Amino acid sequence: MSNPKPEPGWGALLSGANAVRSLALAGGVALHAINVYIATTILPSVVTDIGGLDYYAWNTTLFVAASILGSALSSKLLLHAGPRNAYAISAVAFAIGTAICGFAPSMPVMLAGRFVQGFGGGFLLSLSYAMIRLVFAEALWSRAMALVSGMWGVATLVGPAIGGVFAEFGVWRAAFWSLVPLAVLFGVLAATVLPRQMGDRDGAAxxxxxxxxxxxxxxxxxxxxxxxxxxxxxxxxxxxxxxxxxxxxxxxxxxxxRLLPDGAFQLSATLGSLYAVMSLLAVTVTSSEVFVPLFLQVLHAQSPLAAGYLAALMAAGWTVGSITSSSLGSKGVSRAVLVSPVLGVTGMSMLAVLMPVQTGGDWLVLALICVALFSIGFGVGLAWPHLLTRVLQVAPRDQQALASASITTVQLFATALGAALAGMIANLAGLAEPGGTAGTANAARWLFAAFAICPLLCLWIIARRSPMRPARQTQPAE
The missing domain is CATH 1.10.287 (Helix Hairpins)
Structure with a gap:
């Protein structure tokens, strides 16, 4: 008997025609993700210029809601327009929404632009994941998932810098304008390298x-x-x-x-347990990211720029974890998925103890906080590409397009709920009343302690349901 053929490595993904396809798909996610962090950075300057402080939170609310809508509709767009046209249409929608934001004279116009932008961005996110199974061999799926997921780490480093520079010079509109030609560029690139038609016609519901x-x-x-x-x-x-x-x-x-594939809401099913673990990991990260910059500024005397980049360690850990685990074998993948929530519990526990401690920027405390932030992101990154790949593997064969779109739908829904619940816990713990350093410290303590439950639940699900079993299974219809 001949020796088994070795798995293709990163070279196969990042060379030849695959390299251009990778650039197109990763670029779509990067556009959406960089925009998220640019908007967060410049929003205070926006409301100072055009008003609308009462609608400050709706910039995020409408953007996420529109992203969910775009993500959910992406399988229909992919089916009817084909990969090439679907991606190009999404890039154009994102560019139009971004341009509206850049020229907005008032907050209502800004909110309209954010909705259109989120709609196009949701398409880009979901299509990038969906097209992995269409343009790459299955042996490259985990690496492609790692590359696409890793764009969030890149965005967390690039987005605040772009937004901060333009806001510092009083030209926040230019931060949006800078994304328009990039969106058009990736749309043109996709129209050149992606296939015109899908290889299958599933998901026609x-x-x-x-x-x-x-x-x-x-x-x-x-x-x-x-x-x-x-x-x-x-x-x-x-x-x-x-x-x-x-x-x-x-x-x-x-x-x-259906909005999600069969078995998505059954914890006893492999697909349901995968979605549950993905959601809990997304909530763990979101609950931390939302308030870490504020906590670092108020409790640890960090500047806004420094706090933003210290918070980015979590995204950097996610990127490193994704790349590190992408070449693991089946046994290594199972261990990585098990280690992921362990690192999450450890990191959240460290933050619950260290973050509330008021310092003048003590380097030892800050160093330990950095370790905790990186560990949480690294843990999620270890598991994330394999959880996503497993969703595509176990979804019913006639619901593959639906499964691809569901990855982003589930992630965005969990992210939105996680951010909202984090705000609720922080407010209840005293962030707004009594506020100040005492209220902020108490909010930090309760926030990280409460959300440490999420990775603990992940451990329970993984131990009980074993969603990463090598056996390839198709979920029965409900």
């Missing part, structure tokens, strides 16, 4: 309108409730989002037209 409405409504409700300083509104928002999510699950299980 009608639009799951009811589920989409419930999904977006849940995000909006919890987001509205979480930004209020009123405790009763926080709880009302969380309760409303939970109710809408349960209703979504009930509707999805009975629906003919």
């Amino acid at each position: 009608a639009l799951p309108l009811s589920q989409l409405v419930l999904l977006i409504a849940a995000v909006l409700v919890v987001s509205i409730g979480s930004v209020s300083a009123n405790i009763s509104r926080n709880f009302a928002g969380a309760a409303g989002a939970l109710t809408l999510t349960l209703l979504l699950i009930a509707v999805e299980r009975r629906a003919t037209d």
Whole structure:
């Protein structure tokens, strides 16, 4: 018997025609991700210039809601327009929304631009993952997933720098304008190197309108409730989002037209356990990222720029973890997925103890905080490419396009809910009232301690359900 053929390495992904395809797909994710951090950085300058402080939070709320909508609709766009045209249309939509933001004379116009931008960005995110299975051999899927996922780490380093420089010089609009030609460039590149038609025609079901409405409504409700300083509104928002999510699950299980593949809401199914682990890991990262820059400035005497880049260590860890684990064999993958939540629990526990300690920038405390941030991101990065690849492997064969789109839908939904719940816990712990250093310290303590539960739940699911078993299985219809 001949020796088994060795797995192709990074060279196969980053050379020849694959290199150009990788650039196109990674570039779409990078555009969306860099824009997220640019907007966060320049938003204070935006409201100072055009007003609309009362609608500050809606910049994020509408953007995420539109991204979820674009992500959910991406499989339909891919099916009807084909890979090449679908990606080009998404890039044009993103460019139009970005241009509207750059020229916005008022906050209502800015919000309209953010919605269009998020819609196009959601398409780009989901299509980038979906096209991995269409343009690369299966042996390259995990590396391609690592490359695409790693763009978030790059964006966290680049986005604040771009936004900060333009805001510092008083030309925040130019931060948006700088992304328009890049979007057009990647659209043209995609139109050149991606295939015109799909190799299969799965996923032709009608639009799951009811589920989409419930999904977006849940995000909006919890987001509205979480930004209020009123405790009763926080709880009302969380309760409303939970109710809408349960209703979504009930509707999805009975629906003919699906938003997610069969088995997505069954924890006993491999696909359901994968989505649960992905969601919990996304919530772990989001809950930390939202407030880390603020905590570092208030409690550890760091400048906004320094705090932003210290917080970026989490994204850097995610990128390093993704690349490190991309070449692991099946046994190594199982260990990496198990180690991931262990690092998450350790990092969140360290932050719960260290972050509330008020220092004048003590280097030892800051160094340990940096280790904790990097560890959380590194842990998620170890597991993330393999969880995503496994979703594509175990999804029903006639729902592959739906499974590809669902990766981003689930991630964005978990991210939105995680950010909103983090805001609720921080407010309840005293971030706004009494506020100050004492309130901020208490908020940091409770926030990290509460969300340490998420990686613990991941450990339980992995131990009980073994979602990374090598056996290739197709989930039965519900």
